[in-house]
Amino acid sequence: MKKALCLVAAVALLGFSFDPALAAETWTPKVAAHRGASGYLPEHTLPAKTMAYAMDPDYIEQDVVMTKDGVLMVMHDPQLDTTTDVAKKFPGRQRSDGKFYVADFTLPEIETLVLTERFDPETGKPVFSGRFPGDSGIPFRLPKFEDELKLIQGLNKSTGKDVGVYVEVKEPAFYAREGKDITQAVIDTLTKYGYNSPDSNAILQIFDYDAVKSAREKGWKGELAMLVTKNGQHLTDDKKVHEWLMTPEGMAEVSKYATIYAPSFALLAVPDDQTGYKITGLADMARKNGMKVHSWTLRKDQLWPGFKSMEQALDAAFKEIKLDGLFSDFPDEVVKYLRKNGMKPAAN
Numbered sequence: 001m002k003k004a005l006c007l008v009a010a011v012a013l014l015g016f017s018f019d020p021a022l023a024a025e026t027w028t029p030k031v032a033a034h035r036g037a038s039g040y041l042p043e044h045t046l047p048a049k050t051m052a053y054a055m056d057p058d059y060i061e062q063d064v065v066m067t068k069d070g071v072l073m074v075m076h077d078p079q080l081d082t083t084t085d086v087a088k089k090f091p092g093r094q095r096s097d098g099k100f101y102v103a104d105f106t107l108p109e110i111e112t113l114v115l116t117e118r119f120d121p122e123t124g125k126p127v128f129s130g131r132f133p134g135d136s137g138i139p140f141r142l143p144k145f146e147d148e149l150k151l152i153q154g155l156n157k158s159t160g161k162d163v164g165v166y167v168e169v170k171e172p173a174f175y176a177r178e179g180k181d182i183t184q185a186v187i188d189t190l191t192k193y194g195y196n197s198p199d200s201n202a203i204l205q206i207f208d209y210d211a212v213k214s215a216r217e218k219g220w221k222g223e224l225a226m227l228v229t230k231n232g233q234h235l236t237d238d239k240k241v242h243e244w245l246m247t248p249e250g251m252a253e254v255s256k257y258a259t260i261y262a263p264s265f266a267l268l269a270v271p272d273d274q275t276g277y278k279i280t281g282l283a284d285m286a287r288k289n290g291m292k293v294h295s296w297t298l299r300k301d302q303l304w305p306g307f308k309s310m311e312q313a314l315d316a317a318f319k320e321i322k323l324d325g326l327f328s329d330f331p332d333e334v335v336k337y338l339r340k341n342g343m344k345p346a347a348n
């Protein structure tokens with residue numbers, strides 16, 4: 001309250017009238033292009049990132065994994081099975097669980113792989129049938145993390161815009177078991193590219209609570225998002241930790257390190273027989289602990305349970321829950337919505 005009064009006084013001195021309604025109108029939630037414009041082109045390819053860039057998001061997302069020879073690559077899964085032709089090119093190189101791990105392949109090997117739209121390795125069928133054809137024959141490749149940073153920085157230079165990066169460290173505990181410190185490697189690379197400061201246009205995001213804590217010890221000074229999900233990580237059993245992160249105690253602990261609390265949208269709004277959906281108290285609890293709230297993932301071809309349209313989902317996200325940021329496979333739709341509702345400046 002005291003701060004607000006000071007602001008009013010300062011504004012009055014400058015000869016402007018302070019209008020709280022106007023301040024509310026200038027609230028601008030952030031849009032993160034989830035794996036690039038992944039609703040339109042195969043996820044985490046440089047073309048998908050370039051297309052996303054042209055859609056004016058605030059951030060473009062990178063999921064970062066590591067090769068056997070220690071090179072950081074942008075790819076969602078630590079395994080290569082559902083987005084590449086690894087099974088055809090390297091038969092017999094899978095682990096005992098039947099999967100091909102990025103951590104078992106060198107960069108020259110990875111660079112031979114062709115990336116496609118996500119498919120079910122059992123049936124070969126696409127996960128999202130309306131998306132880019134899986135049999136296009138176009139040799140999309142996995143990008144190196146550094147190449148993607150160069151692409152975004154290059155576009156920032158040539159367009160004069162300032163699109164940020166929203167970088168996820170994938171499965172740090174798995175990589176630790178492989179003898180690799182992926183969190184440190186990602187922080188070092190972001191530092192090399194000028195991103196490691198509180199006001200840099202980069203956010204680090206991690207599902208692993210210990211890694212969120214250690215990111216500060218490893219020197220990360222920027223925004224830090226604690227990703228929260230119902231079932232925990234894929235390669236490390238931490239379901240209980242994620243349950244704890246949704247309690248007042250867990251929330252208070254994580255707020256010592258994270259600036260952003262980033263749960264799956266399914267934890268913010270749950271289906272309801274009477275009303276379609278019901279808002280949970282999780283976002284409010286995170287805000288009370290001083291964190292911003294970002295969530296994921298909005299897809300027009302796979303709406304959240306309980307929602308009937310993109311408009312309804314976006315209204316719930318921004319007008320009811322008042323998210324500070326949202327990941328979408330269709331960043332253009334979120335940008336269009338925010339502009340229409342006065343929550344994002346118009347295009348130049």
Ligand code: CA
Nearest residue numbers: 061062063168
């Ligand atoms: Ca991610």
